Amino acid sequence: MERLADYIVYNLPFLQQIPRVIVDLIIMLFFATCMLLFWVALFAGITSWVERRVAGRIQSRIGPNRVGPQGFLQWIADGLKCFLKEDFVPAAADKKLFLLAPYIVFAGMFAVFVVVPFGDGLIISNLNIGIFYVLAISSLVVVGILMSGWSSNNKWSLLGGMRSAAQIVSYEIPVSLAILPVILLTGSLGMQDIIRAQGPYPWQWFAFHNPFTFIAFFIFFIGALAEGNRTPFDIPEAESELVAGYNTEYSGMRFVFFFFAEWANLYIIAALTVTLFLGGWNTPAHLYTNLFGLLHRSVDVAGTFVFILKSLFLVFVIIWIRWTLPRLRVDQMMDVCWKYFVPFSFANIVGTIIWMVLADAAPVLGYVRYILFVVGLMVPLAIAMKITRNFRLAKSEIHLNPFI
Amino acid sequence: MATTASTDAVPGFRGTYFGRIKNAIISIMEGMSVTLGYLLQRPITIQYPDRTPKPVKDTLPERYRGILELDMKTCTACLACERACPIGCIKIEVVKDKETKKRYITRFDIDIAKCMYCGLCVDPCPGGAIRHTNEFEGSTSDVQYLVRRFVPPGERIEPAKPKKKEKEEAGAEGS
Amino acid sequence: MTEFITEEMTLNMGPQHPSTHGVLRFQLTSDGEVIHSVKPDVGYLHRSIEKIAEKVTYHGFMPYTDRVDYVAAMNSNFAWALTVEKLGGYQVPERAEYLRVIAAELNRISSHLIMLGVMAMDIGAVTPFPYFLRERETINDLLEELCGARLTYNYIRIGGVSSDLPDGFRDRALRFLDHFEPIIDEFNRLITYNEIFVNRLANIVIIPREQAIAWALVGPNLRASGVKWDLRKDEPYSIYPQVEFDIPVGKGEVGTVGDCFDRFIVRVDEMRESSKIIRQCLDKMPEGEIQSKLPRQLKPPKGEVYVRSESARGEMGYYLVSNGGLNPERVKIRTGSFSAMAIMEEVSKGIMIADMVALISSLDVIAPEIDR
Ligand code: SF4
Ligand code: SF4
Numbered sequence: 001m002e003r004l005a006d007y008i009v010y011n012l013p014f015l016q017q018i019p020r021v022i023v024d025l026i027i028m029l030f031f032a033t034c035m036l037l038f039w040v041a042l043f044a045g046i047t048s049w050v051e052r053r054v055a056g057r058i059q060s061r062i063g064p065n066r067v068g069p070q071g072f073l074q075w076i077a078d079g080l081k082c083f084l085k086e087d088f089v090p091a092a093a094d095k096k097l098f099l100l101a102p103y104i105v106f107a108g109m110f111a112v113f114v115v116v117p118f119g120d121g122l123i124i125s126n127l128n129i130g131i132f133y134v135l136a137i138s139s140l141v142v143v144g145i146l147m148s149g150w151s152s153n154n155k156w157s158l159l160g161g162m163r164s165a166a167q168i169v170s171y172e173i174p175v176s177l178a179i180l181p182v183i184l185l186t187g188s189l190g191m192q193d194i195i196r197a198q199g200p201y202p203w204q205w206f207a208f209h210n211p212f213t214f215i216a217f218f219i220f221f222i223g224a225l226a227e228g229n230r231t232p233f234d235i236p237e238a239e240s241e242l243v244a245g246y247n248t249e250y251s252g253m254r255f256v257f258f259f260f261a262e263w264a265n266l267y268i269i270a271a272l273t274v275t276l277f278l279g280g281w282n283t284p285a286h287l288y289t290n291l292f293g294l295l296h297r298s299v300d301v302a303g304t305f306v307f308i309l310k311s312l313f314l315v316f317v318i319i320w321i322r323w324t325l326p327r328l329r330v331d332q333m334m335d336v337c338w339k340y341f342v343p344f345s346f347a348n349i350v351g352t353i354i355w356m357v358l359a360d361a362a363p364v365l366g367y368v369r370y371i372l373f374v375v376g377l378m379v380p381l382a383i384a385m386k387i388t389r390n391f392r393l394a395k396s397e398i399h400l401n402p403f404i
Numbered sequence: 405m406a407t408t409a410s411t412d413a414v415p416g417f418r419g420t421y422f423g424r425i426k427n428a429i430i431s432i433m434e435g436m437s438v439t440l441g442y443l444l445q446r447p448i449t450i451q452y453p454d455r456t457p458k459p460v461k462d463t464l465p466e467r468y469r470g471i472l473e474l475d476m477k478t479c480t481a482c483l484a485c486e487r488a489c490p491i492g493c494i495k496i497e498v499v500k501d502k503e504t505k506k507r508y509i510t511r512f513d514i515d516i517a518k519c520m521y522c523g524l525c526v527d528p529c530p531g532g533a534i535r536h537t538n539e540f541e542g543s544t545s546d547v548q549y550l551v552r553r554f555v556p557p558g559e560r561i562e563p564a565k566p567k568k569k570e571k572e573e574a575g576a577e578g579s
Numbered sequence: 580m581t582e583f584i585t586e587e588m589t590l591n592m593g594p595q596h597p598s599t600h601g602v603l604r605f606q607l608t609s610d611g612e613v614i615h616s617v618k619p620d621v622g623y624l625h626r627s628i629e630k631i632a633e634k635v636t637y638h639g640f641m642p643y644t645d646r647v648d649y650v651a652a653m654n655s656n657f658a659w660a661l662t663v664e665k666l667g668g669y670q671v672p673e674r675a676e677y678l679r680v681i682a683a684e685l686n687r688i689s690s691h692l693i694m695l696g697v698m699a700m701d702i703g704a705v706t707p708f709p710y711f712l713r714e715r716e717t718i719n720d721l722l723e724e725l726c727g728a729r730l731t732y733n734y735i736r737i738g739g740v741s742s743d744l745p746d747g748f749r750d751r752a753l754r755f756l757d758h759f760e761p762i763i764d765e766f767n768r769l770i771t772y773n774e775i776f777v778n779r780l781a782n783i784v785i786i787p788r789e790q791a792i793a794w795a796l797v798g799p800n801l802r803a804s805g806v807k808w809d810l811r812k813d814e815p816y817s818i819y820p821q822v823e824f825d826i827p828v829g830k831g832e833v834g835t836v837g838d839c840f841d842r843f844i845v846r847v848d849e850m851r852e853s854s855k856i857i858r859q860c861l862d863k864m865p866e867g868e869i870q871s872k873l874p875r876q877l878k879p880p881k882g883e884v885y886v887r888s889e890s891a892r893g894e895m896g897y898y899l900v901s902n903g904g905l906n907p908e909r910v911k912i913r914t915g916s917f918s919a920m921a922i923m924e925e926v927s928k929g930i931m932i933a934d935m936v937a938l939i940s941s942l943d944v945i946a947p948e949i950d951r
Binding site for chain 1: 425432433434435436437438439440441442443444445446447448449451
Binding site: 424427428431432434435438439442448464465466467468469484487488489490520521522523524527528536 | 635636638639640641642643645706710713716723724725726727728731733741742745765768769770772773774775777875876
């Protein structure tokens with residue numbers, strides 16, 4: 001960032017009159033806006049389209065199909081519609097908090113993008129405390145949600161806000177604990193370091209490294225779902241119980257910001273899981289390019305492609321889970337967290353440490369990863385078998401064309 | 405007021421600790437395979453109204469009870485339909501010309517806005533003059549357009565001659 | 580130790596709330612998530628159908644019975660026809676009886692499909708709902724072919740039915756049932772035995788046998804509490820004595836008898852029984868008339884009668900007083916949802932808000948049926 005600012009100030013002499021801090025600030029704001037508009041908005045928007053299309057097909061519907069080819073531009077239409085809507089503030093609401101809350105939620109999610117890697121060298125800021133930063137900054141979301149729930153002065157919103165706070169605070173523990181085995185294995189908190197410690201092939205990924213990281217992978221993924229208020233943990237916005245939870249009273253652009261955050265978060269969950277457990281952008285072969293000189297050094301396009309592909313697959317899995325499972329009750333959600341995830345994650349840490357010591361002594365343990373990889377393969381296989389059985393029993397016909 | 409949150413009165417999960425984990429994994433996989441299976445199937449919805457292979461109107465069964473239609477040529481002005489309608493959305497006025505001793509229908513209105521498409525008016529009609537069509541898209545810009553006037557205002561139409569048997573029937577039920 | 584002071588919160592659930600199935604209102608007092616008391620507030624959908632009955636003819640009241648319970652309109656029609664026929668002593672041809680039972684059982688399946696789908700949706704699984712509705716659409720198509728309408732059928736007439744089976748109906752109905760029975764198993768795999776779903780419903784709001792009887796629960800809600808009581812068997816009407824079927828009762832499969840899960844599973848099983856009944860009726864149906872000769876304007880003799888029949892939501896009774904004229908003197912309708920609403924206040928103490936949602940949908944209340 002500094003290098004870029006230097007470059008701009010050097011080339012535009014009139015900027016030299018203004019104090020450097022302000023110039024830096026303006027440049028940063030400018031780039032943040034660009035990021036917001038062209039990257040996060042795009043991702044959130046496209047993810048929303050993917051989600052609605054997949055949800056449609058899962059439910060035997062078509063999904064959005066009117067705006068643009070195959071309804072692809074639906075998210076722009078929706079955004080525009082909400083943009084033009086009245087920004088309504090309930091009379092009894094705590095106005096300042098009410099107006100501020102969506103931005104805090106959004107900022108919490110948006111700030112995580114700073115350390116999300118997209119490829120070898122493609123990262124906004126390769127902080128050496130990357131994953132720690134993620135955990136810290138994403139807690140901001142709780143504050144925003146609680147604020148929105150409280151300030152709406154609606155009892156349903158309040159309940160939603162409370163549930164959300166309880167949920168996110170609790171699930172932060174198993175999620176952080178599930179990350180620890182990976183950090184132990186890597187010896188670094190940086191995102192790129194964690195990816196570099198893994199290899200391109202599945203059995204070199206941390207998910208299959210040893211039985212403990214295998215479990216940690218699932219705990220992290222499910223815990224992240226809970227932190228992102230996704231089904232089966234969408235308790236804060238449980239539409240059949242709390243109307244719409246903490247965002248009941250919101251309308252127009254502020255409402256969009258909540259959903260922006262939600263869909264951006266979808267991608268973040270996926271990208272973090274890929275980074276930590278599924279090998280990140282590692283590829284067997286590399287394809288370096290500097291994009292016709294646009295970037296100051298060449299990046300690995302193949303890696304970026306693989307990374308985004310893996311993330312999108314996980315996004316699909318999250319959507320798929322969301323449209324299958326019912327919702328837990330509040331106390332059950334806490335049960336799952338404290339009685340299942342937390343003990344298991346502690347066991348994982350201890351287990352990983354013992355494993356690391358043992359693996360040094362007995363290299364034969366390195367072969368366990370192949371076994372775990374085969375176990376992991378069983379899951380899609382089992383699902384495929386069940387699908388075939390379902391098709392046979394219900395005499396359904398297959399129809400693969402996604403564009404109907 | 406001090407309250408005791410009786411969360412422990414709410415019964416917990418069933419099964420053993422690990423049994424429940426196993427159950428959860430298996431049943432969630434079962435459920436997810438069902439939904440993924442549907443992702444691979446053809447959607448069953450149609451894109452009403454403009455992207456259906458055939459207009460929806462033409463796919464409706466023969467007995468479909470849509471907006472009412474009247475054939476003034478066969479209507480005998482027996483008023484059976486008016487009497488059968490539970491809502492009273494059929495309005496028929498018949499006048500008798502004093503000189504020619506003939507009956508004329510001066511008004512035959514069906515208020516589609518009130519009609520509940522129950523089909524009770526169709527049953528007693530002797531000549532099948534009043535009947536349901538397949539038409540169901542009846543939206544208009546004003547509710548008054550929903551009153552279907554089968555006799556143009558100011559005109560009078562001579563009803564069809566009832567066949568002998570029907571006349572008796574119509575007379576019998578007028579009791 | 581100082582006492583921790585908490586404040587009770589009064590919540591208004593409804594009339595516009597996603598899980599109140601129509602327009603219902605509950606006044607909850609709760610301490611956070613735990614409910615202390617529930618006060619049902621009915622009457623938002625009162626359309627004075629009983630009063631209207633005094634102004635229309637006996638035939639003319641039939642379309643209004645569609646609106647008493649629009650999810651199972653055929654059963655409602657059926658009950659009214661039975662009532663007037665009993666009062667007037669009108670005969671019904673045998674073929675018409677079979678047609679009535681076929682239509683009513685198809686409607687019972689579609690009503691249960693709605694309830695199951697909505698219940699799954701209230702628990703948070705949105706996807707089963709379209710699947711259930713898709714099956715229901717096929718039933719609607721069948722009934723549309725039969726009588727011309729998809730929701731407010733007005734198919735059953737006093738002394739018969741309005742129309743005979745259309746061509747090919749039997750094959751299409753059988754094809755649907757062949758397709759539907761495996762689909763029930765698929766539903767079970769998708770949602771019924773899902774661990775989360777089971778945990779949300781098992782042992783939640785147990786209504787024991789005695790309480791269910793004391794509060795006059797009817798239909799599937801009563802059977803889920805372990806009472807084997809079905810008017811189709813215990814007080815047979817129409818041709819039900821001639822067909823074979825079982826009455827599923829709550830067994831406490833995953834929890835205790837009478838919990839929300841039992842109320843769910845009883846309906847799943849009942850759909851299987853209904854499909855059995857339809858198959859038998861389609862096979863046994865004799866040829867013949869479908870409507871007995873009755874005058875256009877019915878004038879049943881002076882007197883009063885109460886006839887009950889098993890609707891999809893349990894006992895549906897019509898109390899009818901006739902003064903010998905063209906219009907009924909008085910009609911009173913007794914519906915299953917109303918008694919289900921009554922018990923709500925009693926059983927919902929100390930449950931959580933999420934359970935409240937499960938309870939409402941498990942009792943399968945249909946707002947128009949409560950208020951009429
Ligand atoms: S369909 Fe029913 S409501 Fe409509 S005009 Fe005929 S009798 Fe009246
Ligand atoms: S019943 Fe038929 S013939 Fe008689 S008035 Fe009505 S439409 Fe005309």
